[in-house]
Amino acid sequence: MGKDRQRILVAGTGPVGLVAALALANAGVRVTLAGPAPSGDDRRTTALMTPALAMLDGLGLMDALRPRGAPLKTMRIVDATSRLVRSPTVTFRAAEIGEDHFGLNLPNRDLNAALEAAVSASAGIEWRRSLVEAWTIGDAAVGATLGDGSEVDAALAVAADGRLSKARAAAGIEVLARSYPQAALVLNFSHSRPHGFVSTELHTETGPFTQVPLPGDRSSLVWVLRPETADQLAALGDAELSQRVEERMQSMLGRVTVEPGRQIYPLSASMPSRFARNRVALVGEAAHVFPPIGAQGLNLGMRDVRDLVQIVRENQADPGSEAALAAYDRRRRPDVLARAGAVNLLNVSLLSDLLPAQLARQAGLGIVGGFAPLRAFFMREGLQPGSGLATMVSDLREQIRR
Ligand SMILES: Cc1cc2nc3c(=O)[nH]c(=O)nc-3n(C[C@H](O)[C@H](O)[C@H](O)COP(=O)(O)OP(=O)(O)OC[C@H]3O[C@@H](n4cnc5c(N)ncnc54)[C@H](O)[C@@H]3O)c2cc1C
Numbered sequence: 449m450g451k452d453r454q455r456i457l458v459a460g461t462g463p464v465g466l467v468a469a470l471a472l473a474n475a476g477v478r479v480t481l482a483g484p485a486p487s488g489d490d491r492r493t494t495a496l497m498t499p500a501l502a503m504l505d506g507l508g509l510m511d512a513l514r515p516r517g518a519p520l521k522t523m524r525i526v527d528a529t530s531r532l533v534r535s536p537t538v539t540f541r542a543a544e545i546g547e548d549h550f551g552l553n554l555p556n557r558d559l560n561a562a563l564e565a566a567v568s569a570s571a572g573i574e575w576r577r578s579l580v581e582a583w584t585i586g587d588a589a590v591g592a593t594l595g596d597g598s599e600v601d602a603a604l605a606v607a608a609d610g611r612l613s614k615a616r617a618a619a620g621i622e623v624l625a626r627s628y629p630q631a632a633l634v635l636n637f638s639h640s641r642p643h644g645f646v647s648t649e650l651h652t653e654t655g656p657f658t659q660v661p662l663p664g665d666r667s668s669l670v671w672v673l674r675p676e677t678a679d680q681l682a683a684l685g686d687a688e689l690s691q692r693v694e695e696r697m698q699s700m701l702g703r704v705t706v707e708p709g710r711q712i713y714p715l716s717a718s719m720p721s722r723f724a725r726n727r728v729a730l731v732g733e734a735a736h737v738f739p740p741i742g743a744q745g746l747n748l749g750m751r752d753v754r755d756l757v758q759i760v761r762e763n764q765a766d767p768g769s770e771a772a773l774a775a776y777d778r779r780r781r782p783d784v785l786a787r788a789g790a791v792n793l794l795n796v797s798l799l800s801d802l803l804p805a806q807l808a809r810q811a812g813l814g815i816v817g818g819f820a821p822l823r824a825f826f827m828r829e830g831l832q833p834g835s836g837l838a839t840m841v842s843d844l845r846e847q848i849r850r
Contacts, residue, residue: 454603454767455479456760457592459580459615461486463494463556464732464749465608466563470507471757472606473572477767480600481575482592483609486564490556491711492634493668495520495647495660495743497551500750512562517552518661521645528650528657549645551743553660553668576600580609583618590727590768604727604768606756607734611718619728625718625737630655631678632713632740633671636662637693640702643667648700649741655715656741657696667701669693670740675714682710715739717792723780724773729756736784738791748787755779 454477458469461483469481496504496517504510525538542550567573576594583605584591590605607615616623632655643661650657655672662668671693673681681689686706694704718737723730732749756776763772 454764455601456604456606456767457482457590457600457602458606458608459483459592460606460608460610460613460732460734462608462610462732463559463563463746464753465606466560466567467503467507467750468606468608468731468753468756469567469573469575470563470570471503471753472760473570474507475757475761477572477760479573480602481567481573482578482580482594482600484577484579486560488557488561490560491636491709492556492670492713493553493636493660493662494556494559494746495551495553496750497743497747498547498549500747501552503750503754507566509562509566512565513554513558514552516558516663517554518643518663519549519645520551520553520647520661521549522647523550524646524648526648526650528652553647553662555662555668580614583615585618585620585726585728602727602768603766604729604760604772607728607730608732609734611716611733611737613730613734615728616720616730616734619726621725621728621730622721623718624721625716627714627716628739629674630672630715630739631675632715633673633678633681634669634711634713635689635693635706635709636666636668637690637704637706638664638666639704640665641700643701648697650696655739658740659697659701660743666707671696672715672739675712678712682712713740717788719784719788722777723752723784724776727768727773729759729773729776731756735780736788738788741791741794744787744791748784751783752780 456472456477456479458465458472458479458481461481465481465483466486469479473479501510504513521542523540527537542548567575576596576598578594578596580592581595582593589601589603592600592605594600605615607613609615642665645661647658647660654674654677657672658670659667681692684692690704690706693706697704716737717739720730720735723735731752733745735752736748738745759772759776759779760767762775763769766772
């Protein structure tokens with residue numbers, strides 16, 4: 449960037465904060481990162497789609513990460529409810545849109561470790577391993593006081609401090625939040641039959657039960673249940689829990705053996721009134737929280753970072769100016785609202801006993817499942833917003849030309 453470059457403070461050391469710090473430093477920005485070392489105890493895995501993987505590749509991380517993940521070649525949505533109105537199974541195959549795979553399923557521990565190592569090695573990032581305790585929002589700069597007593601002044605603060613973001617509150621950005629009567633039980637398991645790189649999302653009355661391939665004959669599981677049922681299952685012995693998982697999957701992958709370590713994540717949704725204001729730009733879960741359906745959250749957070757870096761490049765004189773923040777807000781709004789809206793709607797339609805909700809879900813999935821061009825549209829949109837429409841339009845143009 450030019451000689452007018454300004455310091456940017458990234459608050460938060462989850463995956464999105466670490467990616468933001470690296471991507472901004474790569475763009476030539478002087479970055480201060482505030483937050484503790486990421487937890488090594490995250491048992492989740494994350495399905496990252498090819499555009500997010502390309503971003504990680506650009507940051508030099510994929511050589512270390514590729515062997516840790518399993519490719520996702522096919523994704524299936526199966527209605528496993530016992531309701532009268534049930535949706536047909538929808539199968540998305542990467543081959544149908546000329547791709548080998550949609551993305552990779554990576555253990556969060558490996559992802560966090562690779563990001564932490566890259567951030568520590570980056571000369572452009574000054575990492576203060578401390579929480580931000582207080583914020584001061586000024587006209588020309590934003591100030592942060594850290595837990596270690598030090599202070600940072602910056603032209604822009606990137607709020608990557610998660611769903612309860614203090615930076616967001618300091619900027620006066622309101623947020624609409626709701627909690628769902630659901631919790632996700634998370635674990636990994638091995639199985640006696642190969643998964644064939646197929647991920648299956650079984651939709652049940654309490655939420656989705658999602659199996660995602662890992663390297664070898666192993667998979668990860670995100671099982672969304674009522675919170676009390678999640679607690680009961682997590683308290684079972686290994687043999688009994690393995691049997692419950694196998695039964696739920698109707699032995700689709702043969703014999704199941706759960707691996708040590710189970711975690712429970714309560715589900716909620718939140719949406720801010722704006723994505724940037726008062727020298728603070730929101731990324732990751734500070735900008736959007738929704739249930740883990742269809743592997744969207746971190747992929748969306750990576751797109752927040754991609755757009756933010758672009759805006760910072762376009763506003764080098766003052767990346768925290770009102771004009772820059774308004775441009776960021778405009779750029780992120782359609783993508784975030786579309787993803788969050790679709791995921792919340794699908795989740796609510798699963799929980800609802802109302803016939804109209806069931807019929808709408810059945811009709812929606814039925815149309816997508818039975819009509820190849822629409823399926824291709826959703827697959828491309830799932831990978832990269834806007835690309836589904838672009839391909840449909842160019843296909844249409846091609847047909848008209850013939
Ligand atoms: C069960 C489950 C499965 C999921 N699976 C997928 C998937 O397959 N694909 C996908 O794309 N997404 C998935 N997600 C979503 C994904 O996990 C989130 O989008 C992602 O973790 C958000 O990262 P983040 O960095 O924004 O937030 P977080 O990981 O919450 O990080 C916030 C960070 O901010 C720090 N912090 C907090 N306060 C302060 C402060 N005052 N000062 C400094 N730092 C602070 C915290 O220490 C923390 O490190 C899943 C989510 C769940 C719950």
